[in-house]
Amino acid sequence: MPGLEENVRAVRARIDAAARDAGRDPASVALLAVSKTWPAADVAALAALGQRDFGENRAQELLTKAAEVGGLDVRWHFVGQLQRNKAAAVARLGAVVHTVDRESLARALDRAGEQAGRPVDVFVQVDLGGAAGELAARGGAVPADVPALADLVAASSGLRLRGLMAVAPRGEDPHPAFDRLAALAARVRSDHPEAVELSAGMSGDLEAAIAAGATVVRVGTAIFGDRPLPCDGDQISPAT
Numbered sequence: 001m002p003g004l005e006e007n008v009r010a011v012r013a014r015i016d017a018a019a020r021d022a023g024r025d026p027a028s029v030a031l032l033a034v035s036k037t038w039p040a041a042d043v044a045a046l047a048a049l050g051q052r053d054f055g056e057n058r059a060q061e062l063l064t065k066a067a068e069v070g071g072l073d074v075r076w077h078f079v080g081q082l083q084r085n086k087a088a089a090v091a092r093l094g095a096v097v098h099t100v101d102r103e104s105l106a107r108a109l110d111r112a113g114e115q116a117g118r119p120v121d122v123f124v125q126v127d128l129g130g131a132a133g134e135l136a137a138r139g140g141a142v143p144a145d146v147p148a149l150a151d152l153v154a155a156s157s158g159l160r161l162r163g164l165m166a167v168a169p170r171g172e173d174p175h176p177a178f179d180r181l182a183a184l185a186a187r188v189r190s191d192h193p194e195a196v197e198l199s200a201g202m203s204g205d206l207e208a209a210i211a212a213g214a215t216v217v218r219v220g221t222a223i224f225g226d227r228p229l230p231c232d233g234d235q236i237s238p239a240t
């Protein structure tokens with residue numbers, strides 16, 4: 001799959017350039033390939049090229065694809081809205097959950113991590129605002145609620161707090177939103193020094209996220225191409 005190889009190389013070059021522009025070590029920014037809607041064969045092809053981290057936003061699709069790629073050395077990440085009743089299955093896969101935005105989900109994942117015998121790595125998802133109506137599809141805790149949620153995660157033996165995650169509001173300059181995220185992340189890190197990760201930046205705004213300190217960028221379209229059908233988290237544009 002030469003297309004995939006070129007694309008992932010181009011994305012990595014964007015990441016490296018953005019890191020250098022920000023005076024950061026390019027190795028401090030990890031690339032999470034968001035493979036939602038794309039077949040397991042694409043995951044396998046990228047894994048053969050050395051890509052290790054893959055993200056999905058639907059639990060069933062994650063479980064199916066993980067089973068399809070079987071024994072490959074990949075690490076799964078969940079970036080969609082997670083129902084409590086899917087927490088245990090996601091935890092058993094050893095997936096990193098980027099979207100913990102409420103206490104009930106944190107508690108369900110905590111139980112799941114305890115049952116699985118290894119803590120679940122989690123990010124607390126922050127709602128950075130934006131047009132009404134987007135939030136229902138996207139999730140995220142309002143910034144005022146984030147420190148308490150981070151405290152809860154940090155105090156849960158079945159969870160490991162990695163940091164904060166967010167999606168920039170659509171149709172706006174992402175820099176101010178990512179700066180607000182970075183300030184909140186610094187505050188959380190002052191209480192929880194282990195929360196060193198920041199999951200922010202997608203195909204369209206990864207440079208802005210890296211300038212604000214992102215350590216994980218979640219990239220789908222720039223690697224795999226346009227998704228055949230819109231899915232959760234996509235902008236539904238009237239033109240399509």
Ligand SMILES: *Cc1c(COP(=O)(O)O)cnc(C)c1O
Nearest residue numbers: 034079202203218219220221233
């Ligand atoms: C789909 C998705 C991405 C990847 O978006 P692209 O614009 O395709 O790079 C990143 N994060 C989340 C939460 C997503 O749902």
